Every structure is written in structure tokens, then in C-alpha cells.
Amino acid sequence: MTLLKVEHLKKEYRGKFKNNTVTALADVNFEVEAGEFIAIMGESGSGKSTLLNCIATLDKPTTGTIMLNDEDLTNLSDKTLASYRRDHLGFVFQDFNLLDTMSVRDNIYLPLVLAKRTKDKSEKLHRLAEQLGIQDLLNKYPYELSGGQMQRVAIGRALITNPDILLGDEPTGALDSKNAAEILSLFRKYNESNQTILMVTHSALAASCAKRVLFIKDGMVFHQIYRGNRNDQEMLITINDATTNLFGGAM
Amino acid sequence: MLYWKLAWQSIVKNKLEYLPFMLAGTAAVALNLVIQLLIYSKGVQTLRASSSVIELLMFGQVVIGLLSVIFLLYTYSFLNKRKQSEFGLFSILGMQKRDLIKISWRQQLINYMIVTVIGLVTGVLFSKLLLLLFIKLVGGNNFQLNIALGAIIFVMIFFALGFMLLLLSDIWVVWRLKTISLLQASQKGEREPKSHWLLFGLGILLLAWGYYISLTVDSPLKAMTMFFLAVIMVVIATYLLFIVASTIVLKTMKGHTNYYYQTDHFITVSNMLFRMRQNATGLASISLLTTMALVVIVTTVSMLVGQQDYVNKQFPRDIIMTNVANKSISENKVKQAAADNDVALSKMYHMEISNPITGYLTSSGHAMPLSGTAVTRADNLSDFLFMTIQQFNQLTNQHCETLAANEVYAYDRQGTFKNNTIKFLNQSYHVKKHLSKIDGVPSMQASMTHSMIIVIPSKTVTDKIGSAFNDLGENKQSISYTNQLLFDIKGSDKQKDKFLKTFKGEQNITVDSKSETMSVLKSFYGGFFFIGLIFSISFIMATGLIIYYKQISEGRSDKKQFDILQKVGMSHSEVKRTVKSQVVWVFGLPIVVAIAHLCFAMPMMIKILQLFGVTVGPVVYTTMGLTIAGVVLIYFGIYLKTSKTYFKQVARKY
């Protein structure tokens, strides 16, 4: 079943002067099946974040359509955007984006409270906390946590609403290799239990955990690699080969 | 040229901070100029009581001047934070401290020019209007305003010095500037504040105590001494409660999960918990400033309105002639003088009342002479005046009342004496009646001392008391009486003046005129009211601006937080609601507290005003209501502006 369908997506940023437009995305097309784990790779400035923000409804594309569950996200009114976001999408950011004024528990509850779906919030919380290994942190505040712990809390916050798709913008970008590996194995675990994941990264190691890798260049999807039955090691080598071919190994 | 450009650009870029700062500066310049121009104006200088009015204005100038500088520094401190990061950036780009100071002084010069030019122009425009108001209030009739060069130069130099201070603070910032500090994370996590139940209890206790004192104080004299005690307790309580009670209340809210985990409460409560800690002292100060402004308005209005009443009580008739030698003033002679000067006299009557004697009055009603060694509390002191029953009957037109030799009527101006007997030396008198007033007796000058009028059967009573109370010397004297002649007068001002002058040289006779007393008091209380008005308006404006600044700078630091909230799915209208409820707390709390303070202070203020001869009537309550409404309105305006700006700062596009 096709969950997400991106067609002819184009995004231009208009500068202060008329002739000064930046084309971040020229013509992006791809589809995501339910249950997939996709990594999008590209050089810095290639438009990865722009693409993810458009899918996340945090930015509006110039032209093109983004269909999630047969609903066109580009047509959503400003009023329904926020509620759509919290009901169907989950995000994990590079810099965690946790609220300093709230405990870990409340940070995770946040989307439920915003969506007024607080009914059996504590069961959901405890199930997630156990899976993420953050049971002992619930009463702490974000500044008391390490980066890896914060990212786990952020994953908890993203998943507590059972989103259709989990979006990650360089989720391991600010972590050391050990913590990055832990986060990636969590992603993989959730994907195995059928969570669709779309992740943007410029790290081949991170991308090698995905089932499919899309390469983005000049504002377009240039190439893609299916994992098939490659193991992690083989996948990493394939990705590295592809990046050297595409980008001259400059990543 | 580059430096000028950079200086100007930084002002434009930070206009959110600069505009209110310049507005405040302009208002300060205008206000100072207005007071200066009033001092120099012919209208004020030709007032009857010009010297005391000018003194009052000078006092106002000192206070307003000081406040202006403090306020300028305070509002600038918000700008300073912005500047710090900007300068940090410049220095990373390779600018030296010398260059930064070159930018700084240019900025201050620009600020100074804008603020003084606009301020002086508005000041001149407003001073005409305010002079009209002022002269009306103090009862003058010369509305001439001259734009004195001296006033303008004074204000320009004064503010030049003020901006010099700001430049010094800039230099201080540049001096201590380390580029490292720019790279440090601006927002460090803060621990959730703890609940301090002990301090909370202490705060409640002090507040209740302070309020209790005000509610239960019965004599004006006590009110005066207790007032400061009550004020100190309430001030301490306000700070304590703002600091600890806010945390306790918010934590309790947080404890009720059904309440806490609702969209509208969730964000507000958790934000406020952190916000209150940073803001508690600021908010407490704001509410005390507001209270002060309200108290100043209410008292000055009461005095302004009450003065008429006060003078009317002091002068049952237009003119009071007093013969201190206790000789009856010849009515014929006065009437002759009136006829000579073409003035008409009416409603004339004589009155004989003793000079006051001072003694101690014990709670059992024993009045004792002052003795040199005894040290007694001031609130035991009392003045006694005596009047015969015969005189009393004449005044009240009741010819039938009689008193036995050991009976008296007692009239206590403060209304605290309620005993059945009063004892002078060794002689007890039965108080047959407690009078609530005696018509036709001029009330005394406002004084701190308790005073009573005793209506006695005959002068033998006062003869017996003799001089025991008056002096501690050997010579026995009887208590002396004064004779007064009171009457209304009609005629032109000139004729009245001439008529009154004929008694100027007369031995032992003093003449007091109601209109003259009134005009002296009017210029005093009117000036007082004007200064009070300017004070309170500037207090309120200042506090409003302080809140605005606080919110704007918080909005900047909250930007990230609201960005996260919106990414996670908070809608614009929810952001708006959250911002509003946060801001409304910050604005609402101080004003609610200030109103509560004012209401509880009223009983005490009423007593103190009585001491100054002012009875508090409906006019004062109306003023109080209007003042509160005005303050609420001003704050509401600033609130709307603030929450709008705040929302604009934190709202995402999508």
C-alpha cells in the first residue's frame, strides 16, 4: 500500500530582490510504502531538510503535490495544518527540540495534550518508556540528560500519537557514534514492528540501516538503492560507492 | 561614515527595543520640561502662595528627575543585552574595542538628539495645557506661560548627563566583552523551583497582620504611627508571597493532573513556574509601585476635595474676629466699619470658648496635668477646650438644656472617648451626653493631638481647674477664654479688603477670612494634587513599560520554545491563547494585588486624612473607582500591544 506519494515537488526560496531565487528542490518524485524505512542522502545544501519540512507541513512547496494516505498535504488549510501534524506525523530533529520547562514525562505527553487525547496516556507512556529504556528519566528535566537520552525522549514524543509516518532530520547528527548506533537500532526495531520511517541524513553509516536509500542532487532524486538481502556491512559499502560516484566522495 | 551607518543600522534593527525606550525618554524629557516651565512661568510666580507652590514644584522636579534617570537606565538595560550579542558578533568579525565605542557614542548621540528634540517640542506643547490645569487647580488667574531658555537648557544638560551615563554603561559592556560569552549557550536549563511552605506561612501571616492593623485601627493618632508598621509588613509580605506563593499555587495546579493536562493549562502552568522565579521580585515591585500610585492619587484627590469641607468647618462664617483678651468685640463698631466700606454683614453671632489646655487622658477618663518627669505615650495627650452650657444653648438654639454642677457634655473630635465620667484633678464629672458635633464652633487647625470640647455648667469649673494644666509654674491663673465674632460678608473684593484692613491695627483683635484661607490652601493642595497626578501617571506608565519590556525580551527567549510547540502540532490560535493567558497573568497579578492593598489601606488612610481635617466622602470613593478603572484601562492597552508583539515574535509561518 502506498502511504506517501511525492510528485513534481518544487521549492523555490525568494530572496529580497526579485532575481535572487534559490531553487532548493527542482522536481522531486518518489513513493513510500507503508512499513518502509527510507533514508534520504545528499550533500549539505542539497535540499534534504527542505524536502522533509515540506512533507512535515512545516513549509509550503512552490508547486507539486504531497499525498499522505490519499490526502494532499499541500491543500490543507492553515487551520487544519497543526491538527494534521499532531495526529498523523511524528518528528525527530537533530537538536532534539525538547522543552526545557517540562519534565521528560510532560515532554512526551505534549502531543497527546495538544490533541486532547489524554485518555490512557500513562499506559502509552510506560510502554514506550520501557522500549526506549528511559523509565528512570521520566521525572528529570531535559538539561539533566545526555544527548542520546534526549533523542530517545524525542522519539518517545514522536511515537506516542502512533503517527502514520516518523520523520527524522539528521536524528543522529548531534550524537557520538555509540549513541547514534543505539538510536538507529531503535529505529530499526520500531520499523520491524511496522512503523514507517523517513529519515534524512548525510551519514552513510546511518543510511546503511535503512531498507532503501534515496540520493538527492540538484534538487532531484538521482538514484536509489534497495537493501535487498545485503547485510549492514555490504549496504554501507554500496552506499559509499554510490556517493563517490555521485558526489565525488566529497561528503 | 561607516560607524554612523553601523550605529544607525543597529538602532533600526532593534527597533522593538529602541522605540519604547525612545518613547520613555521623550516622555521623561517632556515631563521635566513641563515642570521647569511651570517654575519659570509668570502665572505661577504671581500666585498668592507662590513660594510654597514653587517649593512643591522643585520637590516634584527632584523626584521626577531622579526617576527619569533610573527609568532610563532600567529600560536601557534591556537594550544592553541585545547590544552585547551584537558587539560580540562585531568583535568576532574583527572589530576592536575602540571601534565598538566609536559606534556606541554615535548611537547615544543619535538617541539623545531624537529624544531631546521630540521631547522638548512635545513638552512645550503640553506645558501650555498643563499650565492651564495647574493654575486652575491652585486657584490663580494668570495663565501666562513664557518659554524660558533657562528651562530648556537645564533639561538639555540634565539629559545629556543622563545619556552620558548610558554611554558609560556601554563602555562597561565593551570593556568586559569576551567573545567566548557569545558562544556560550544562551539558555541554560533551570531547576524547577521548590515550595517553601515556611516562608509562605510567614508571608500570609505578615499580610494578614498588616491588613488587620489597617482594618482595626480606631484612632487617627494610632493610624499615623501604625501606618508605617503596616506598610512595612505588607511590603515584606508582597515580596515573600510573589516569590513563594506563586510557586506553591502553580505546583498545586500541576499536581491536579486533570487540570494540568489540558491544552490551555499545560503550557501556561509549566511556563509560569519557571517564569515566576525570574519575575517574582519584578512583579512584586510593580504591584507596590502601582499601589503607591493609587494611594497618591486617592490621598491627593481627597485633600483637594476635602479642603473645601475642611475650610467650611474651620469657618462657620466668612469672617472670624477673635479677641484674645477675652473682651467682647463691639458689634456696633464692626457694623459701622461695614457701612463705611459698603459691605453687607449678615448672620452675626458671638462665641466664647476657652483656650485649649493640654493634659494626659487616661483610659479611665482621668485628665491629669503634664508633669515634667512623666514620659507618656503621645496618644495619651489631649487638648481640652471649655464652653459654658449657656453658650452651647445659644449656638444650638436650644434654650432649655441645663447641667447640674457635676455634669458635663463631652464632644470628642476624634470620637474615641466613650467614658461615663471624666475627672479633672480630683473632681469627677458625670458625662451627661456625648455630642457628635457642635454647630457653629470653628474646628481647630489640623493637629496631631487628640482634642475635646467640654460643655460645663458654668465657669466655676474652669476656675477650679485653674492653671494646673496650663503651666507648671507657681502663679495660679484661671483658664482664659477668647471672644469671637463670626459673620458672613457681601461686597466686592476691593471693598472687603478695605473693610478688613480697618481692623489691622486694632489691639488684641485678629481677623481671619475664609476666602483667604481657602486660596492659600487651594494653592497648596492644588499643587500637591498636580504633583501627585504627575507622579502617579509616570509611575503607571513606567510600570506598564517595564512589563512590556520584560515580555518582549521573554518573547525572544521563548521563540525557540514556541517553535517546538508548533512543530509538534500547536495551532496558531492555541499559541495565541497561551500567549494571552501568560501575559494576562503578568499584567493582571500586580494590578489585582495593588487594588487589594489599596482597599485594605483605605480604612487607615481615611483615619489619617481625618487628622488633616479631611473627611472622606463619596467623591473620594468615586475617584478611587475611576482611578482604578483608569489604571486598568492603561494596563489593558499595554497588555493588548504586548501580547500582539509577543505573538508576532513567536508565531511560525506555517
Ligand SMILES: Nc1ncnc2c1ncn2[C@@H]1O[C@H](COP(=O)(O)OP(=O)(O)O)[C@@H](O)[C@H]1O
Ligand atoms: N528559509 C530559507 N530561505 C532561503 N533559502 C533557504 C531557506 N532554507 C533553505 N534555503 C536554501 O535552500 C537550499 C537547501 O537547504 P536545506 O534544505 O537546508 O539543505 P540540507 O538540509 O540538505 O543541508 C540551500 O541552498 C539553502 O541555502
Ligand SMILES: [Mg+2]
Ligand atoms: Mg539540513
